[in-house]
Amino acid sequence: MDVEHETKSSTTRSKAKGGRTRQAILEVAVDIASAEGLEGLTIGRLASQLSMSKSGLFAHFGSKEDLQLATIDAARAHFIHHVIQPALDNERGLQRLWKLCDGWLSHVQDGECSGGCFFAAAASEFDSRPGLVRDRIAAIMLEWLGTLQRAIVESQEAGQMDPAVDPPQLAFEFNSFELGANWSFQLYGDKKAFARAREAMLERLHRYSTRSGARLLPSIEANIEAKPVRSRRK
Amino acid sequence: MDVEHETKSSTTRSKAKGGRTRQAILEVAVDIASAEGLEGLTIGRLASQLSMSKSGLFAHFGSKEDLQLATIDAARAHFIHHVIQPALDNERGLQRLWKLCDGWLSHVQDGECSGGCFFAAAASEFDSRPGLVRDRIAAIMLEWLGTLQRAIVESQEAGQMDPAVDPPQLAFEFNSFELGANWSFQLYGDKKAFARAREAMLERLHRYSTRSGARLLPSIEANIEAKPVRSRRK
DNA sequence: CCTACCGATCGGTAGG
DNA sequence: CCTACCGATCGGTAGG
Numbered sequence: 001m002d003v004e005h006e007t008k009s010s011t012t013r014s015k016a017k018g019g020r021t022r023q024a025i026l027e028v029a030v031d032i033a034s035a036e037g038l039e040g041l042t043i044g045r046l047a048s049q050l051s052m053s054k055s056g057l058f059a060h061f062g063s064k065e066d067l068q069l070a071t072i073d074a075a076r077a078h079f080i081h082h083v084i085q086p087a088l089d090n091e092r093g094l095q096r097l098w099k100l101c102d103g104w105l106s107h108v109q110d111g112e113c114s115g116g117c118f119f120a121a122a123a124s125e126f127d128s129r130p131g132l133v134r135d136r137i138a139a140i141m142l143e144w145l146g147t148l149q150r151a152i153v154e155s156q157e158a159g160q161m162d163p164a165v166d167p168p169q170l171a172f173e174f175n176s177f178e179l180g181a182n183w184s185f186q187l188y189g190d191k192k193a194f195a196r197a198r199e200a201m202l203e204r205l206h207r208y209s210t211r212s213g214a215r216l217l218p219s220i221e222a223n224i225e226a227k228p229v230r231s232r233r234k
Numbered sequence: 235m236d237v238e239h240e241t242k243s244s245t246t247r248s249k250a251k252g253g254r255t256r257q258a259i260l261e262v263a264v265d266i267a268s269a270e271g272l273e274g275l276t277i278g279r280l281a282s283q284l285s286m287s288k289s290g291l292f293a294h295f296g297s298k299e300d301l302q303l304a305t306i307d308a309a310r311a312h313f314i315h316h317v318i319q320p321a322l323d324n325e326r327g328l329q330r331l332w333k334l335c336d337g338w339l340s341h342v343q344d345g346e347c348s349g350g351c352f353f354a355a356a357a358s359e360f361d362s363r364p365g366l367v368r369d370r371i372a373a374i375m376l377e378w379l380g381t382l383q384r385a386i387v388e389s390q391e392a393g394q395m396d397p398a399v400d401p402p403q404l405a406f407e408f409n410s411f412e413l414g415a416n417w418s419f420q421l422y423g424d425k426k427a428f429a430r431a432r433e434a435m436l437e438r439l440h441r442y443s444t445r446s447g448a449r450l451l452p453s454i455e456a457n458i459e460a461k462p463v464r465s466r467r468k
Numbered sequence: 469c470c471t472a473c474c475g476a477t478c479g480g481t482a483g484g
Numbered sequence: 485c486c487t488a489c490c491g492a493t494c495g496g497t498a499g500g
Contacts, residue, residue, distance in 0.1 A: 042479085044479090055481080058480075
């Protein structure tokens, strides 16, 4: 949709232009907030990086809190597009579950959000600051946990995973491995941490898969670059 | 040692007094930094909470960075006293390993550091800000990971854990469960997360323990309040 | 340990 | 979208 050639009224056009400007602002805002945190995302810094005046930029948002909330939702849209959607292209069951976990790790590993996982950082920054920002972050991370858990339940319903597995427990463990890998990578630049997280997750998929589910695992593992992931002596 | 009645020279006494003041400052500093982060620990706020002038307080530290480093070391001393030392009172092997993990979780669960794990929060705050502060935090967390890993190796040396277990991998997983429980508790106030982390850790201790190690597990589990931790349907 | 002060930056506003 | 400005707070200093 080429907004330059649209034939809408000037009101609509100027709204569209405002929307594009807002979009451009939020792209930069997500970058800054990923690296410096949502408080480090100051209006002055954001304005200078966009070569705008502070007040010109500020006119797009009613308050700093509004800017933070808009930035969070932009990051959520980015995450859905790059992690959730590709996973939903896979069949329900172990394949989709794995794609969710693997996509999360790849998203961080490839530095697509510069400061590590935007939400892991934001959660830790705001977990002791009550307010709308904290609530929104918490709700979005709960969406993610719910998505993981649903994929686990679907794996059981598809007969690919042992029905005795407790979905919230397994979702907690998978989420923990993601947080652990992110932590290790951010603090030490340790890329091995992603392999460790994948190893831990695959080990669990192996142990909990049914005979029918186990048939899917070789194709899942074939997509991981040839590390001797599952080849512990024993 | 009652410093009020000491008979040392006035120089020594005033040094001792300065030391006590510094200690008192750092206690408050750890509290503030736990809740608000190491950048949120501002000199003005710290001074007003101690009913001191900013410059009076500042005289104890050469710069904000020095204050942050001193606060980090105070938090480290606190952690060693409350988590590491009690664990070292246990015998080498599974018992000590478990005490390290359990102590970490209890330390957060009991709110002993108000803002969740001081170091988990500090790591995420500084992981993209190069400098002495970041380096110190990274070094301390590496100490912790090393302590965990050593306890795993000792469990193998004591014949209580399968020697095929990869110590760095298991240390990564245990550390991840701790980060995951801390995350869930800080963001949702979810106390169940500690039970989930313990469940995940105990499951691994069970699976990796030798016959000799397995004899120790019942006494370990007896100390956990009677949750049906290991009683998944099967 | 204090008062008094500095330049820089913060979020936000007035007025156009 | 701009210039010009506000009070508050930041880390830090001078001088005692």
